[in-house]
Amino acid sequence: MTETDPSNSKDTFGDMSPDEFRRHGHRIVDWIADYLANPERFPVLAQVEPGFLKEALPDHAPEIGEPFERLLADFDRLIVPGITHWNQPGFLAYFATSGSAPGILGEMLSAALNVNAMMWRTSPSATELEEVTLTWLRKLIGLSGDFSGVIYDTASISTLCAIAAARENVKDVAVRERGLAGTPDHPNNIFLRMYASEQSHSSVERAGITLGIGQAGVRKIETDSEFRMDPKALVHAIYEDRAAGWTPFCVVATTGxxxxxSVDPVPAIAEICESEGLWLHVDAAYGGPAAILPEKRWILNGCDRADSLVINPHKWMFVPVDLSILYCRRMDVLRNAFSILPEYLRSKTSGEVQNFMDYGPQLGRRLRAIKLWFVMRYFGAEGLASRIREHIRLASEFASWVDQSPDFELTAPAPLSTVCFRANPASSRDGLNGEELENHLDRLNEQLMEQVNRTGRIFVSHTKLNGRFTIRLAIGNIRTAEPHLREAWDLFNEALEQIRS
Amino acid sequence: MTETDPSNSKDTFGDMSPDEFRRHGHRIVDWIADYLANPERFPVLAQVEPGFLKEALPDHAPEIGEPFERLLADFDRLIVPGITHWNQPGFLAYFATSGSAPGILGEMLSAALNVNAMMWRTSPSATELEEVTLTWLRKLIGLSGDFSGVIYDTASISTLCAIAAARENVKDVAVRERGLAGTPDHPNNIFLRMYASEQSHSSVERAGITLGIGQAGVRKIETDSEFRMDPKALVHAIYEDRAAGWTPFCVVATTGxxxxxSVDPVPAIAEICESEGLWLHVDAAYGGPAAILPEKRWILNGCDRADSLVINPHKWMFVPVDLSILYCRRMDVLRNAFSILPEYLRSKTSGEVQNFMDYGPQLGRRLRAIKLWFVMRYFGAEGLASRIREHIRLASEFASWVDQSPDFELTAPAPLSTVCFRANPASSRDGLNGEELENHLDRLNEQLMEQVNRTGRIFVSHTKLNGRFTIRLAIGNIRTAEPHLREAWDLFNEALEQIRS
Incomplete structure (x- = not known):
């Protein structure tokens, strides 16, 4: 096989030769090493227009295979300019899903082995390493031994599976067998309703839609002035709904x-769920890793009383996407919610071992545990804690700059690594008040965010709090350090200055 | 950072150094190259006992980080022996999900970039490369330009999304808003039912369960003597169900x-779906890539009239897991079935561009398109076709050996790369007949399969056809060639000889 004839003639079969793989693989490793050494040479938010890539690439696959060198050249020339660099330390938008080098090395091995971790026997190491690493992490965040875990791709799926288990757990309605509506000769006439705060993630409502519960079946509970679910409002809603003919079955609390x-008051919510017989699922997708720190363990207070909890090592634990974990105290219920065993998937070991395909909507499963194992071993518990602690310290620093500035203000408490703030300079307030002032500040802050993002130096996102535009700065990238935040702060102040003049 | 102190002291932050990444990365590339050069040095089916790894690893994460060298040594010593080698050319079980070197190289880059491809702006290249590669593949398999696509992780999710779109498409029932059961003051009293052949994949029934339609809502349609859905039985079921108060809404046909x-008669089924107003989803997860061959394009006959179709490049197109594609003629309906846009995900470009997060249950999405792009470009259309064609030729060869043997028989036609067969030697038939003979053959063939799998040379799986044990030999691995099948055939004959004596 030569570079100009990459194994594509009609009577040539098989893969790229191992030697050719070795050559390109080494080149890619060097590319990645250079990239990780200095991702700041790229603008964090891609500076391209819609259609840039579609216009640059042919509209059909090549008939004859191409030399791999040409692919790599196109990757550099066409793909990289359109990448928004989540690895950039200035990536402060959404929740920065931060990878790390040991995680990347783990992904390389997973891709090479290319196993489907659906059953124990389709790769015993995959199943058992999943069990081992999930026990390790469970202990690190101080969750009790009543919980077992399973790895999914995303928190959206983890939460969907938790709610599916909650649905399966409802007495007097055989959802799995007869569906939510029941059958023509045996209608259910049971109307399931679940609860989450109005600050809960969109994946909760989306899971309700997917599972057939519908938007009406997902009731949003008011939050207090610090955006935490109000337990009194939750109780009130449950009673009101029961009286109206609903069957409450599940509450989703969020820590982070x-x-x-914001961190919902899980102990009070757990109390309610226990006395009302509702499944409690905790969304700790982002916040969970903070519980590795003794001083932050409080964020999982009460979670041992939950039925399930999701935590995303791909969010704030330096594991490349995707890797989300659902811990569950009722694995039997979770299994009943999904398990189907056709003949072609039966094996002699069925029953003796775990087959993770039984615990979710997906049959196929990548070998994700290796990257988690590498990250936990390479950094160690202390190394993970020190990095997460530093992110919290940096957020707290940034919040203090905002707080001390006459031109900016915090719009929410910042208990973890994310700061919500907005510009509210005295000069803007001249002659404006109430609704008029707020509308002006919405426009000002949106302009400010766009101006800062256009620099390519940092990338922040936004949300609305009490209906008002607020800038969100989220720290989670393993490469983000104090100088990046100082630069971010300078950029905001400079942009505000420019807008004013 | 030194090897014995991997960046874990309390005041050390950041990632593994780029130089250290480079060193380990090169070592891993060499490991992979050696592995791909000769995966046959490992037994295909892992020869370990349940618990082997859990017993070998500590029960908690290390407090202090460990040198990466130690991790790699443990990978070799502990993980590899428990791997079932899907890369082994003797892997002939399930559907061999076959990776290839260009796909692995693509995964390396995806892991390094670590972008979340949820929105266009979170990496424009990810969204546009997904659009481009899906257009390329659509043309390769001859599907009309009415179809657009989206990449998911697995066929289970692709099919779930298709059925969710079908559900969303039902008139007179606002499933998304009010759920399948409706609300206490507005019950639905509509009972959805979908149809798939009794040979359809378990993911169809599982999707029905997940989506709240329930097992009762998934009716299995009889198949003919060659395991293809019987269109007359389908029509009969639809009319019977309507009369009984069901609302038919979706049919899943399978090509492969x-x-x-077996390949369901899609043209006849499409005709029925059109006249009855039902959504037609085609499961071409395994079979779809065969349509790249002109002489096999017939397997997608009628599919242009389907509403959606799933094809898995990670099954028989040499792309590492996971990468499943849903093509859909009604992307607006698919979007309505899932889309939710909270403030923190709004962006200026919303509306002008595609945000793939809107089309499924998952918000987070890996950058999967690179590996598909690399595989299509490196092998080219002709290279892909020649490999798939060779697999079909090999299966046909194997089937002819079975057919000509006095001791074995085919148990189903083998139109693609999978052969169903069993031992049925004349010697076994002495004095046995009917049920007694069949029970004997079930035991004989199970024993035969286990004996052959124990050799570690090949790995085959089984199914039941007409209630009877049958061995399945599936070719899909890029490294599988004629000598491997000759060896497989010898192993079966030798094992039968041993059992007989």
Missing amino acids: TTSTT | TTSTT
């Missing part, structure tokens, strides 16, 4: 909401 | 069923 990272 | 790779 997406907009403000 | 899991047990026998």
Whole structure:
């Protein structure tokens, strides 16, 4: 096989030769090493227009295979300019899903082995390494041994599976067998309703839609002034709904909401769920890793009383996407919600071992545990804790700059690594008040965010709090350090200055 | 950072150094190259006992980080022996999900970039490369330009999304808003039912369960003597169900069923769906890539009249897991079935561009298109076709050996790359007949399969056809060639000889 004839003649079969793989693989490793050494040479938010790539690439696949060198050249020339660099330390938008080098090395091995971790026997190491690493992490965040875990791709799926288990757990309605509506000769006439705060992630409502519960079946509970679910309002809603003919079945509490990272009062919510017989699922997708720190363990207070909890190592634990974990105290119920065993998937070991395909909507499963194992071993518990602690310290620093500035203000408490703030300069307030002032500040802050994002130096996102535009700065990238935040702060102040003049 | 102190002291932050990444990365590339050069040095089916890895690893994460060298040594020593080698050319079980070197190289870059492809702006290249590669593949398999596509992880999710779109498409029932059961003051009293052949994949029934339609809402349609859905039985079922109060809404046809790779008569089924107003989803997860061959394009006959179709490049197109594609003629309906846009995900470009997060249950999405792009470009259309064609030729060869043997028999036609067969030696038939003989053959063939799998040379799986045990040999691995099948055939004959003596 030569470079100009890459194994594509009609009577040539098989893969790229191992030697050719070795050559390109080494080149890619060097590319990645250079990239990780200095991702700041790229603008964090891609500076391209819609259609840029579709116009640059042919509209059909090549008939004859191409030399791999040409693919790599196109990757550099066409793909990289259109990448928004989540690895850039200036990536402070959404929740920065931060990879790390040991995680990338783990992904390389997973891609090479290319196993489907659906059953124990389709790769025993995959199943058992999943069990081992999930026990390790469970202990790190201080969750009790009543919980077992399973790895999914995303928190959206983890939460969907948790709610599916909650649905399966409802007495007097055989959802799995007869569906939510029941059958023509045996209608259900049971109307399921679940609860989550109005600050809960969109994946909760989306799971309700997917599972057939519908938007009407997902009731949003008011939050207090610090964006935490109000337990009194939850109780009130449950009673009101029962009286109206609903069957409450599940509550989703969040420790670390997406907009403000507020932490719902899980102990009080757990109390309610226990006395009302509702499944409690905790969305700790972002906040969970903070519980590795002794001083932050409080964020999982009460979670041992939950039925399930999602935590995303791909969010704030330096594991490349995707890797989300659902911990569950009722794995039997979770299994009943999904398990189907056709003949072609039966094996002698069925029953003796776990087959993770039984615990979710997906049959096929990548070998995701290796990257988690590498990250936990390479950094160690202390190394993970020190990095997460530093992110919290940096957020707290940034919040203090905002707080001390006459031109900016915090719009929510910042208990973790995310700061919500907005510009509210005295000069803007001249002659404006009430609604008029707020509308002006919405426009000002949106303009400010766009101006800062256009620099390519940092990338922040936004949310609305109490209906008002607020800028969100989220720290989670393993490469983000104090100088990046100082630069971010300078950029905001400079942009505000420019807008004013 | 030194090897014995991997960046884990309390005041050290950041990632593994780029130089250290480079060193380990090169070592891993060499490992992979050696592995791909000769995966046959490992037994295909892992020869370990349940618990082997859990017992070998500590029960908690290390407090202090470990040198990466130690991790790699443990990978070799502990993980590899428990791997079932899907890369082994003797892997002939399930559907061999076959990776290839260009696909692995693509995964390396995706892991390094670590973008979340949820929105256009979170990496424009990810969204546009997904659009481009899906257009390329659509043309390769001859599907009309009415179809657009989206990449998911697995066929289970692709099919779930298709059925969710079908559900969303039902008139007179606002499933998304009010759920399948409706609300206490507005019950639905509509009972959805979908149809798939009794040979359809378990993911169809599982999707029905997940989506709240329930097992009762998934009616299995009889198949003919060659395991293809009987269109007359389908029509009969639809009319029977309507009369009984059901609302038929969706049919799933399969081109390449899991047990026998039978191809449902899609043109006749499309006709029925059109006249009855039902959504037609085609499961071409395994069979779809064969349509790249002009002489096999017939397997997608009628599919242009389907509403959606799933095809898995990670099954038989040399792309590492996971990568499943849903093509859909009604992307607006698919979007309505899932889209939710909270403030923190709004962006200026919303509306002008595609945000793939809107089309499924998952918000987070890996950048999967690179590996598909690399595989299509490196092999080219002709290179892909020649490999798939060779697999079909090999299966046909194997089937002819079975057919000509006095001791074995085919148990289903083998139109693609999978052969269903069993031993049925004349010697076994002495004095046995009917049920007694069949029970004997079930035991004989199970024993035969286990004996052959124990050799570690090949790995085959099984199914039941007409209630009887049948061995399945599926070719899909890019490294599988004629000598491997000759060896497989010898192993079966030797094992039968041993059992007989």
